[in-house]
Amino acid sequence: MKPAFTAQILTLFPEMFPGPLGASLAGRGLEAEKWALKTLDIRDFSSDKHRSVDDTPAGGGPGMVMRADILGKAIDAAKHEADPEWPVVYMSPRGRRFDQAEARRWQQAGGVTILCGRFEGVDERVLEAREVEEISVGDFVLSGGEPAALVMLDAVVRLLPGIMGAEETLNEESFESGLLEYPHYTRPQVWEDREIPAVLTSGHHGKVAEWRRERAEEITRIRRPDMWSTYVRNKEEKV
Numbered sequence: 022m023k024p025a026f027t028a029q030i031l032t033l034f035p036e037m038f039p040g041p042l043g044a045s046l047a048g049r050g051l052e053a054e055k056w057a058l059k060t061l062d063i064r065d066f067s068s069d070k071h072r073s074v075d076d077t078p079a080g081g082g083p084g085m086v087m088r089a090d091i092l093g094k095a096i097d098a099a100k101h102e103a104d105p106e107w108p109v110v111y112m113s114p115r116g117r118r119f120d121q122a123e124a125r126r127w128q129q130a131g132g133v134t135i136l137c138g139r140f141e142g143v144d145e146r147v148l149e150a151r152e153v154e155e156i157s158v159g160d161f162v163l164s165g166g167e168p169a170a171l172v173m174l175d176a177v178v179r180l181l182p183g184i185m186g187a188e189e190t191l192n193e194e195s196f197e198s199g200l201l202e203y204p205h206y207t208r209p210q211v212w213e214d215r216e217i218p219a220v221l222t223s224g225h226h227g228k229v230a231e232w233r234r235e236r237a238e239e240i241t242r243i244r245r246p247d248m249w250s251t252y253v254r255n256k257e258e259k260v
């Protein structure tokens with residue numbers, strides 16, 4: 022059977038993959054070919070004997086920039102292997118912020134091609150010419166795109182069928198319903214004088230569901246006013 026999802030990574034450090042995605046549920050899924058991971062070493066597309074991929078920035082300034090000609094060839098090779106549906110993305114602090122909706126989009130596309138930058142980043146022209154989307158993992162600067170790619174792929178892989186086990190856990194999670202998740206508890210019943218909320222051990226499913234929804238709403242309202250106002254608006258529109 023064809024894997025449900027394929028990630029192609031363009032990187033200067035192929036040895037960083039699968040890294041943490043080779044362990045636990047994602048690792049087992051990878052081994053069982055429920056998803057696939059391919060790396061392309063950007064240095065393989067360099068034509069000089071030092072296999073260099075970068076050069077000094079036009080206009081001066083510190084650092085080095087990854088060359089458009091080499092990246093263009095690398096992206097073309099990746100696209101040749103890819104399904105046309107798969108997004109082609111560049112890990113970039115300037116990009117649109119990665120979120121659960123983006124994870125779903127990649128999962129539904131069945132694959133993604135990810136360009137990981139290093140140094141100061143990449144020559145702008147290659148992003149324009151190959152219509153590469155820029156995606157950020159958050160408002161901070163990493164030394165390379167690889168850790169960002171690992172984070173994003175973790176979020177996608179756990180959505181695939183047969184990776185997580187219980188499918189319903191996915192639907193109840195933070196962000197899927199537009200709310201943050203309710204708090205969890207497990208045994209022991211009393212720990213350091215703290216009891217599990219009585220309703221959760223009452224055996225009354227309706228009351229448990231109601232309590233969880235209320236807590237999820239309260240936590241979202243307090244911690245994420247941005248999510249809360251979207252949630253309230255969507256609820257009003259449905260009425």
Ligand code: SAH
Nearest residue numbers: 112113114138142157158162163165166169
């Ligand atoms: N000079 C750039 C930062 C380069 S960091 C700037 O100021 O915007 C080197 C590489 O790390 C980038 O090319 C990018 O691929 C990756 N990277 C850094 N921060 C990232 C983030 N928040 N999200 C995704 N990728 C990031």
